[in-house]
Amino acid sequence: MSEQRQILADTADRLFADAVTSRRIEGFDAKLWQQTIEMGLPLLLAPEADGGAGGDWDDAGAVLHALGHHGVPIPLAENMIAAQLAADAGLELPSGPVSLATRVEGALQQAGTRFDGKLLGVPWGRHADAILAVVPGHTVLLRRTDATSLRHAHNLADEPRDDLIFDNAPAVCGPASDGTQASHLLALARCAQISGALEAALHKSVEYAQTRKQFGRAIGQFQAVQQQLAQFGAEVAAAMCATRAACRAATRGDASFQIAAAKLRCNLAIGFATSTAHQVHAAIGFTREFDLRQSTQRLWSWRTEGGNDRAWADVLGARVCARGDQFWADLTARDDAVSLT
Amino acid sequence: MSEQRQILADTADRLFADAVTSRRIEGFDAKLWQQTIEMGLPLLLAPEADGGAGGDWDDAGAVLHALGHHGVPIPLAENMIAAQLAADAGLELPSGPVSLATRVEGALQQAGTRFDGKLLGVPWGRHADAILAVVPGHTVLLRRTDATSLRHAHNLADEPRDDLIFDNAPAVCGPASDGTQASHLLALARCAQISGALEAALHKSVEYAQTRKQFGRAIGQFQAVQQQLAQFGAEVAAAMCATRAACRAATRGDASFQIAAAKLRCNLAIGFATSTAHQVHAAIGFTREFDLRQSTQRLWSWRTEGGNDRAWADVLGARVCARGDQFWADLTARDDAVSLT
């Protein structure tokens, strides 16, 4: 990791760690949000010319890894993506928290100045000032206060995932060349958060195994437990590596293949990792599991968000099958392309 | 197990064990075949009135378990099924080895007195005097010597699986009410053989782990190896239990559901079992693996024969989905039916 990016990651990590240890809150952490603004994080992916920080997805991945590691309740991932897409579409960057809607039922009206329809499962919808959504051909910005109705809902980790209904609401819109980009970037952000949460669950499990005694010795000294945690570690490593490679690809250009592969690989890691983490913790009763669940409940939620296993396996499989014997040529060309630029 | 069936199983077991230890042969064991005839095994499933032994599938399962355990090269399973189907169709039971063709491309001609077509992958086809095949609506008996062409082929375990082509060959035929019965019974027979071979692979692996020393102690004393072998044992137990339950169902009546479930469960067990068996044996070089492969090569072959995982999962899944909320009622009714008879 470049020195500059390492500093960014470390700073974010400290910020989120402090937020977690000082106040264990459910819902939106407004004070922390203000601090991220001071660090320029919500607009990290927007160009400097537009008032952003001009960062890339390598930077974003490092920050979101820390976000996922500490399970901090703010819509940072969504705001980063919204800022990038808004800039791409030539829309003015809104300030307050901006969330992202990838499940949209509805359409623009009146030459793109009005929107009728529903935004479903919007992360932190109730706390967002604006929501960026993609409809065929267009990127749309909507104000939360223009919604006719807002239904509160949550994922497994109690993170808000709200439904908003708009009825002839004012909209600002710009051109969107790629209708799938919002979903892909959301999947990529979730990969980074998953990597961080997996790492946190691993740390908690290893630490627990080192201190917890059973049958006269620390459970981490039993070969069966060691081997399980080693496998757990390998899964975490795979998720982290896949995520970093997909972030690198997104920094360079079209990353649709790499994001599909990374999200699928992360999802596969979640199954083994969460089950091992809870098994290792199992003997303790629930006190410490409270802490573990900050990671695992998010992992279970994020496995579905941004595309579940079946969805990405289908996309990736169809893509590979269609190219048949070009598999190896395609696979290598993606990384070789880097060396051509 | 009833006392009588236990005696049958033990006798078969001794017979096959002697055959294996006295002569390690590839291909058809003619002398052993003669001994099975003396015991009435090839006609075990035919009614006594037709010259058979009047046994049921509980008996057959016990014998075929022993056959699979010792990996004996004779078409006993196929002959048993052929005899049952011939009797059902009112055909005279042929003597010499009779095999079974479940992959048939062709049709009866001239009022059922002639057959044109191919029998593919016929077990021990080259050694069979006759082959029983099922075509829509009919059970057909063909003589091997009437085949125009016989192409030798083998499965992974070097068991003959030959293709025979018939050109206007003489045929004897009777009515077959259920066109899928031959495939189901073949699957059931393979389940019993798989159970036996799984058990043999387990015994060999446990024995090996008890005697083989590494890092100063028997590898069977390492917790990781113990846990792996325990899982292996559990898979073997599941396959054995599923097989015995399916045999019981076949003894009672329609067993299509149970056979599908049992073959699928056996297939799933093969994956873990063979991989663990070879891993436990891995350190030895190849001498002992020679012995293990007598079991594992058959297991890999039999996983495909009689229907692979995907095929049975599809059949079973379609059946269950179609019945929706009747799942539990159906599942219990199958065993309760026994108590009604």
Place this chain on the structure above:
Amino acid sequence: MQTFHFDPVDLPPGIPAFRAEIRAFLAREMPRDYPAEQKANCWTVYDADFSRRLGERGWIGMHWSKTYGGHERSALERYVLMEELLAAGAPVGAHWIGDRQTAPAILRYGSESQKQRHVPRIARGEAFCCIGMSEPNAGSDLASVRTRAERLPDGRWKINGQKIWTTLAHRSHLIIVLARTSPADEKNRHAGLSQFLLEFDTPGLRVQPIVDLVGAKHFNEIFFEDCIVDAECLLGTEGQGWKQVTAELSLERSGPERYLSSIALFFELLRVVGPSPSESVRQAIGRVTAEIWTLRQMSLSVAGQLARGEDPYVEAAIVKDLGNVFEQALPPLVQALADDGIHLEQDSDFVRTLALLLQTSPSFSLRGGTREILRGIIARGLGLR
């Protein structure tokens, strides 16, 4: 020669009628508006009325002696009752432990007065029980128990310590406590433990509920603070607590709950995907079906052996291990399959059931011995230890 024994069971002739009777009862008596996700966790759902109605029909303590309020029905009839209750997701939490563990332990080890006093009440669905084995920082290593029982000069016992993991203790009447009655011996870590049978209104016994992973209060901490009990509260023999508990745990291993405790999720999946789902969903359902059918055959076979008075110790451990693996694998499998359109925040029975089980299933393997312990038993059965 044979490695494992799984003879098929022929269910006795009365079973179909009995099963029909249970189903009719459930159709009538199951609570209305009963949330689907509770069905997937029904052995912790407390419903005292429902338990009492079961007791009235003679469906608690079905195979206990009539002398102590039992009904002397066959073990297989009890098996069928249990599988029907679980498959229906009936709220059996109130009497579950008493029926399954506590009363059998009293009948096996208790004094005549303990039997007469407690067992009939349990059978009537009037006294509910809980388990007092695990302690904070002890987990499945029961030998490390630190709760102490000290014999007073007058023969009574003074208990001090703390228990955890006790399902529904705050609504129970009886508890069997495992306590140390002589100092720990590093050479024989299992010596010096004894069991005590206590009523919850004993002075010095205090219950404090713990909110668990999913916000429910199934678990508790129980504190014993100079809790003084009569000599006759000792259950069984002093110093034999370890042996008695081990026998109890093995009773815990053989039932249909080993694979049915969260079956509601599979039923919900079948409902949601409808009669002709896509190929990959269909095949996944086929594989799960093969596993369920096999587990039921194995579990039935063990029940049949127990009914014949045999002790299929290793086979029971196998069923439990495979059952655990199955129950832990199902929720993530379903999550990976569920259509893109099915989001967890949706307010549907299916989604709530899935959400609950994703969170609770990882600790299922704790019930009655961890995975490592079970596999240790199987390995020993194979001659490896």
Place this chain on the structure above:
Amino acid sequence: MQTFHFDPVDLPPGIPAFRAEIRAFLAREMPRDYPAEQKANCWTVYDADFSRRLGERGWIGMHWSKTYGGHERSALERYVLMEELLAAGAPVGAHWIGDRQTAPAILRYGSESQKQRHVPRIARGEAFCCIGMSEPNAGSDLASVRTRAERLPDGRWKINGQKIWTTLAHRSHLIIVLARTSPADEKNRHAGLSQFLLEFDTPGLRVQPIVDLVGAKHFNEIFFEDCIVDAECLLGTEGQGWKQVTAELSLERSGPERYLSSIALFFELLRVVGPSPSESVRQAIGRVTAEIWTLRQMSLSVAGQLARGEDPYVEAAIVKDLGNVFEQALPPLVQALADDGIHLEQDSDFVRTLALLLQTSPSFSLRGGTREILRGIIARGLGLR
């Protein structure tokens, strides 16, 4: 703070051209009528001519010093060569061990004369090498080696013993033998071992091929019967054999062979199922693709770290463990997927490849350390040992 290090690699600018050069070479030089199942096992396929042609192009010993016949190319270029050879299933068996293990060991521990004498011949594809570590009844427990080397009064060594598992020994020229040079010490089981570098025409050395599981002769037993060798055959330091071997094994851990050695099966599967297979096949291919892509990224990242002179010891073990799991899982997965119509007795490339790998893949985990050992390394990396 970070647990594992998998920084992405930026491949150097020359790579696309180099890759094109390799592919052109392979299109020209790969043997015709080369059976598909050999591609799935190509690192054991012996083709001396092919190896010599690679040597002529400077593609053996690519990053060794020019002083000893190497070519001083970058480690990443070597990585790309290896992955292209493996992906194409090229017959690299003759020079594989020499290029990958023997020459690096000589360059690291050997005397100047050993380097000068052997390394250039290996680089030219003229001397082929094999491994003499494992023994009958020793397996991956190298400390239990019983082959003995006894120093004679004149400084020479007399070797007695037996080795096994030595790939292609019967067609090799050089072997590094691990032998005991002082008596076994139960307290320090790894002490007293030394390595010897021998030529195959040494008197007292005898090779006997073993027919393996699939009927091929890749493995051998090698007997040493009063085999007397010069003092200078000692490789490295007397008594340091264990340390040297361990370093060798870790060299073995980081390459693309960790997930590519049997990739031909996946390519065959893609060919057989065609551009639009059924849903369940498509999704399975999607999952395998995600795994392959991830493994390649991990393996590339480790290669990049090695190229920068870092020592990603734990990361390399992780890649190898995941690679093993992947390679062992693929054949049964493909078998379970393969259409009903695809029977193993069919004479097709796909079926023969599947048949070979079903039989050989279970022992893949032996290559360079068993699963337990690798996971032990990872556990230690996590601070658990």
